[in-house]
Structure formats: structure tokens, C-alpha cells
Amino acid sequence: MRATVWHGKRDVRVENVPDPTIQEDTDAIIRVTSSGLCGSDLHLYEVLTPFMTPGDILGHEPMGVVQEVGTAVTNLKPGDRVVVPFQIACGSCWMCRQGLPTQCETTQVTEHGMGARLFGYTKLYGAVPGAQAEYLRVPQAQYGPIKVPEGPADDRFVYLSDVLPTAWQAVQYAAVPPDGTLLVLGLGPIGAMACRVGRHLGAGKVIALDLVPERLDRARRDGVTVLDLTAFDSPDDVEAAVRELTGGRGADSVIDAVGTEAHGSPVARVAQSAAALLPGSWGEKLTEIAGVDRLSALHLAVRLVRRGGTISISGVYGGSADPLPMLTLFDKQVQLRMGQANVRRWSDDILPLLTDEDPLGVDEFATHHLPLDEAPDAYAMFQKKEDGAIKILFRP
Template identity: 75%
Template sequence: MKAVTWQGRRDVRVEDVPDPRIEEPTDAVIRITSTGLCGSDLHLYEVLTPFMTPGDILGHEPMGVVEEVGSGVPDLSVGDRVVVPFQIACGACWMCLHGLPTQCETTQVTGEGMGAALFGYTRLYGAVPGAQAEYLRVPQAQYGPIKVPQGPPDGRFIYLSDVLPTAWQAVEYASIPPGGTVAVLGLGPIGDMACRIALARGAERVFGIDLVPERLGRAGRRGVHTYDLTVYDDEKALVTAIRDAIDGRGPDAVIDAVGTEAHGSTTARLAQRASTLLPRRIGAPLAERFGVDRLGALHMAIELVRRGGTISLSGVYGGTADPMPLLTLFDKQIQLRMGQANVRRWSDQIMPYLTDEDPLGVTDFATHRLPLADAPHAYEMFQRKQEGAIKILMRP
């Protein structure tokens, strides 16, 4: 089959790889009909290369049709149409039963000290072959796949794999009070969808911050109060402008949908890049143990949120030696929540929004739909924020 493989920093290729097959009774094999390109994939393309191996199959946002089912998967049948969550979880361990499938005790990558295995996401998360391919082996298929109706286009449901539950959890963790306010840092796919969900769930005002005109315009058309970072002399001026719009107090919550590749942190950017250029046996331990994140977005969130408010992190951070302004966090009595999205915890709550009325605008959420063969171009375009690329779907 054809699959998108990682070959090095900023080097992905579409290659022939072996077809997947049933290996355990709880496996299924699906034929991919659509697969997403995620901002997290760009971390592999650019930052987390010390944890990759040439030939790794990328991708973790699939939907498709069941082709084969193991004997331990009673609720799936050949021909079922499914969306597959990005994490692999059993649904039966203590963590899964307590709504934390990202911490699944059956699939935890204990050798790396990490949580549940993920599709297509480095050796830290199990080096499981990913979903930017023609076919996908799905472990723990007795729990993971979400069956969806036949008929509506893939764009109605594919975001259940990652974008929708990640944005939903970001809003849930933000604890926005009824009629409250929230600022969203970064209006890429997750930030954009978090804005939509916050408005749909009753936030009075949503403030969106970015520096890409297409992203700002897209969010503004859906009722978000947008702020262009590039028109302010510094971040403090932007913080003041938003505070002034909320009685000088600041929003009840801030969602950081940017993460480790925040704009403007030159030293951290150079440190990240240096780790990708070192030999893997040296670069990987350095990146894992002494990684330096670009914390501009997080620091802005801490400055911006009102006293007693909540910060919700959905952007991925990877470093372990980062300076945190703990005094400010303590003094402002800020609540801080974060983590990979627990997809199956939220999927039943999200499904009622995926109706013909389409209140979240999922049907036209993708800005680009490309064949899988164009994956190298898709990665470059998305990484460089070219051609208005905000969300890209690929079809094998």
C-alpha cells in the first residue's frame, strides 16, 4: 500500500509499505477514506525529529471502512464506517473507566514513561504505524473506533478523531462560567474549533489571537472578537487591549492552542533546531530531558487571564527544563489544566452537534482536500502557512 513516511527533518515521502494485517484478536483493519494533517504532525516534521526513525508512517486522524475484524471485536463488522481516535486505549482498565483513555494502563508506553500509545507519533508513544496511508491496523478495536452513519460526507465526522475532542476538552478544561469570557491563543484548527465550541456552549464573548490573516478572518466571520498580534508594539499592549474590553479584569479563561512552536522565542527555537541536527543518540536524550519550549503563548496566557481564572492547555509542550512563573501563577490563583484529549470520553457529547444544521461548521472546516500523493506539498504548505492552509484532509 501507499503511505506517508518520515525520512528526516522536513522530509516526508509517499512510499510503498507492507499492507497491515490482523495481529491480535482485538485488531481491526480499515480502508482509509480520509485522513487529516494535524498541527501535531508538524512537530514531527520540524521539532521532534530525534524521536523518529526513517520509514515511520505518519498520521493520526483517520476515518474509513472496516475491511477485516479480529475475533475479539464483537461490535464491528466488515463494511462499518468508522472514525478512529488518535490514541489507542482498551476501554476497560482503571484509567479508561475513569474517563482518561490517554492514560490507558493497557497501552501505556511504560518503557518511555509516557501515556497511551498514539498512531503515527514517535517512539515515545509506541512507534505505532500511522493513518496517512491506504490502510490502517487498529489495535484495541473493541473500544476505539466510533461508528458513524453511512451517507454524509467524511467531512461531517472525521474531526471526531482529534480536532473536535481536543477542542471540546480545551473548552471543558477552561471551565468558562455561563455567560463568561474566554480568550483563545492561536486560531489554527484546534483554536478555531475551540472558539466555535465555546460560542455554541454559551460563552458570551470569545477573543481570538493570531497573526495569520486567513485565520483571523475565518474566526471573525463566526462571531469571534479577533486580535492581530502583529499590529501591537508588544504583547503587553495586546493584553491591555483585551483587558480593557472586559472591564480591565481579563477573561475568565484562556485556552492556549499554540504550544511549543510559539512565535517569537528565538533562543528556544534555536535550541530546538540544534537538537534535530545532532546524532539521534545524542539529540534524543537532550530533547527529552533538557528540552526548551517556546513559551511565549503560555506566558501570555498567564498574563492575560483574570485573577482566579483558568488556563487550559491544548497546544503540545515537550520540554522538561522550562522556567515557569510559579510566583505569578500562585499570586493570581490561576487554575491550570492540560493534557491529550480523551477522545471517547467526549465523543457522545459531541455527536449531537454533527447534524444537518452543522452548528460547528464541520462540513466546510477543511481549507484543502488533496490526494495522499500530494502529502509532501501538503506538509510544506501547512508548515509555512501558505495558500491559506488551515486544515488539510487527504484521500488515498
């Protein structure tokens, strides 16, 4: 089969690799019909390279058609149309029963001290072959895949794999009070969808910050109050603008949908680049014990949230030696929540919204639909924020 394969920093290729097979009685094989390119994939392309191995298959946002199932998978049959969550979880352990499949005790990567295995996402999460491919082996298929109706195009359902539950959880964790103000930092796929979810769930005002014109324009069309970061000279000016929009207090709830690759931290950028260029084990160890993130988005979130407000982090961070403004967080009594989205925790709430009315605008959410063979160019385009690329779907 054809698959998107990692070979090094900014080096992904579409190659022929062996077809996946059933290995456990809880496996299924899916013929992939759509697979998303996620902002998290860019971390593998640029920053988290010390944890990658040449030959790793990328991708974690698939949907498709079941081709084969193991003997213990009784809830699926060949021909079923399914969306596959990005995390691999059993559904029956203590953590899964608490609604935390990202912490599944059956699939935890204990050798690295990490949570549940993820598709296509570094040795830290099990180095499981990913979903930007023609076929995908799905472990724990008795629980993970979500059956969806026949008929509508893939765009209606594919975001259940990651984008929708991640944005939904970000808003839920943000604890926006009734008619309160939600501020979203970053208008990539998760930030853009979080704005839509926030409006749908009753936020009185949604404000978003970004610096890419196409992203700002789309959020503005969604009814969001947008602030262009390039129009401000300093964080002080951004804070003043947000206070003016929020009665002088700051936002009730802030979502950091940016993460480790935020603009505005040249020292951290140099450190990340240096780690990525070191030999594998050296760069891995440096990132584990002395890793730094570009924290400008998180620091801005701390400034912009009101006293007693909530910050919800959905952007991925990977450092270990990051200085946090603990005095400010403590003094402002800020509540902080974060984590990988627990897809099956939220999917039953989201699925009824994927109707003909399409209240979350999923049908038109993708900016690009591309053949899988164009993945190398798509990664470069997305990383450089070219051609209005906000959400890319591959069609294997």
C-alpha cells in the same frame, strides 16, 4: 499500500509499504477514506525529530471502512463506517473507566514513562504505524473506533478523531463561567474549533489572537472578536487590549492552542533546531533532559487570564527545562489544566451535533482536500502557513 513516511527533518515522502495485517484478536483493519494533517504532525516535521525513526508512518486523524476484524472484536463488522480516535485504549482498565483513555493502563508506553499509545506519533508513544495511508491496523478495536452513519461526506465525522474532542476538552477544561469571556491563543484547527465550541457552549464573549490574516478572517466570520498580534508592539499592548475588552480584569478562561512552536522565542527555536540536527540518541537525550519550548504563548496566557481564572493547554509542549512563571501563577490563583484529548470521553456528547444543522460548521472546516500523494507539499505548505492552509484532509 501507499503511505506518508518520515525520513528526517522536513523530509516526508509517500511510498509503497507493506499492507497491515491482523496481529492480535482485538485488531481491525480499516480502509482509510480520509485522514487529517494535524498541527501536531508539524512537531514531528520540525521539532520532535529526535524521537522519530526513518520509515515511521505518519498521521493520526483517520476515518474509513472496516475491512477485517479479529476474533475478539464483536462490535464491528466489515463494511462498517468508522472514525478512529488518535489514541489507542482498551476501554476497560481503571484509567479508561475514569474517562482518561489517554492514560490507558493496557497501552501505556511504560518503557518511556508515557501514556497511551498514539497512531503515528514517535517512539515515545509506541511508534505505531500511522493513518496517512491507504490502510490502517487499529489495535484495541473492540473499544476505539466510533461507528458513524452512512450518507454524509467524511467531513461531517472525520474530526471526531482529534479536532473536535481536543477543542471540546480544551473548552471544558477552561471552565468558562456562564456568559464569561473565553480567550483563545492561536487559530489553527484546534483554536478555530475551540472558538466555535466555546460559542456553542454559552461563552458570553470569545476573543482570539493570531497573526495569520486568513485565520483571523475566518474567526471573525464565526462571530469571534479577533486581535491581530502584528498590530501590537509588545505583550503590554496585547494585555491592555484584552483588559479593555474584559472590564479591566482579563479573560475568565484562556486556551493555549499554540504550543511549543509559538513565535517569539528565538533562543528556544535555536535549541530545538540544534537538537533536531544531532544524531538520534544524542538529540533524544538532550530533548529529554534539557529540552526547551517556545513559551511565548503560555507566558501570554498567564498575563491575559484574570485573577482566579483558568488556563487550558491543548497545544503540545515537549521540553523538560522550561522556566515557568510560578510566582505569577500562584499569586493570581490561576487554575491550570492540560493534556491529550480523551476522545471517547467526549465523543458521545459531540456526535449528536454532527447533524444536518451542522452547528459547529464541520462541513466547511477543511481548507484543502488533497490526494495522499501530495502529502510532502501539504506538510511544507501547512508549516509555512501558505495558501490559507488551516485544515488539510488527505483522500488516499
